[in-house]
Amino acid sequence: MTLYGIGLGPGAADLLTVRGKRVLEDVAVVYTPGRLSRRVAREYVAESKLGDLDFPMTRDPEELRRAWREAADAVAPTALDGDGAFVTLGDPCIYSTFGHLRRTLEREHSDVDVEVVPGVSSVTAFASVFGVDIEAGEELCLREAADGAAPTGPERMILFKVTDVPTTHEKLTAAGYDVTFGRRLFMDDEDPLITDDPDELGERDYYTLAYAVRSDADQTADDSPFSELA
The missing domain is CATH 3.30.950.10 (Tetrapyrrole methylase, C-terminal domain)
Structure with a gap:
């Protein structure tokens, strides 16, 4: 199964792509890294379907690596049993938190398939x-x-x-x-x-x-x- 990295666009709910909307509605769990991305996701999925991931506001590389490992460990079981999504404002590949998660999954959970749904940046x-x-x-x-x-x-x-x-x-x-x-x-x-x-x-x-x-x-x-x- 698959973990989708979905770009929500710059913050306005109606700037989400049609493909992003479809995937959000189809996956089992939608992980949100912050208040603004969660607010956009709530326009398309029920609150009960949302999962939180906690990322510290720090430049400490060890603390950041630990946070990304914990996030990867949290989403991997969902992506192996069914489909899940990690949402981020903008585009998942442009200065995005998603890039860290994808690299951590590739390194520590290589059996998880990852697919990107681009967003308006x-x-x-x-x-x-x-x-x-x-x-x-x-x-x-x-x-x-x-x-x-x-x-x-x-x-x-x-x-x-x-x-x-x-x-x-x-x-x-x-x-x-x-x-x-x-x-x-x-x-x-x-x-x-x-x-x-x-x-x-x-x-x-x-x-x-x-x-x-x-x-x-x-x-x-x-x-x-x-x-x-x-």
């Missing part, structure tokens, strides 16, 4: 909120920017986990970037915010994205392939 969905069109041939890089980090170099970047907005903003603007921030986008019952003012986002929040563009980047879309066909 906030690092791609951001474009529809920011009004950004990434044209063919343009460079766009994904970077993490926790605790005031401010990576530079690429012409355009999506930054995620921007937990110290003022510091990241100061460093990026000094390096010649224009920066727009988005917080808790596409999350039901949350208060989303889009701004280029770092003072509006002084409070630390894990669910903050930024779109950074070098000030000298060419912002003019190239429509020549279409005009040639006119």
Whole structure:
């Protein structure tokens, strides 16, 4: 049988894929790693079908490895007897907690089949909120920017986990970037915010994205392939 890693999307229940909805309804147990993912899953499965997994908020590698072993030991019997699911916000393969679980299962429970159901990620969905069109041939890089980090170099970047907005903003603007921030986008019952003012986002929040563009980047879309066909 199978353990499915299901991407729930960025947080709005109606951004779950049709395939994800079908699998959630079919499996015996749905494991959720946190409050927000559980809230989305409850839109599609009964509370009695949900199982909790506890993951510590720590950078201690040994403590994290222990937590993932315990999680793998918990889900493996379900996946061997029937089908189960582990749900995560966004996509299971993009900076997701699911990757740790999958690797632990492969190492310690190799008889468990694992299948991924992709989800809409906030690092791609951001474009529809920011009004950004990434044209063919343009460079766009994904970077993490926790605790005031401010990576530079690429012409355009999506930054995620921007937990110290003022510091990241100061460093990026000094390096010649224009920066727009988005917080808790596409999350039901949350208060989303889009701004280029770092003072509006002084409070630390894990669910903050930024779109950074070098000030000298060419912002003019190239429509020549279409005009040639006119």
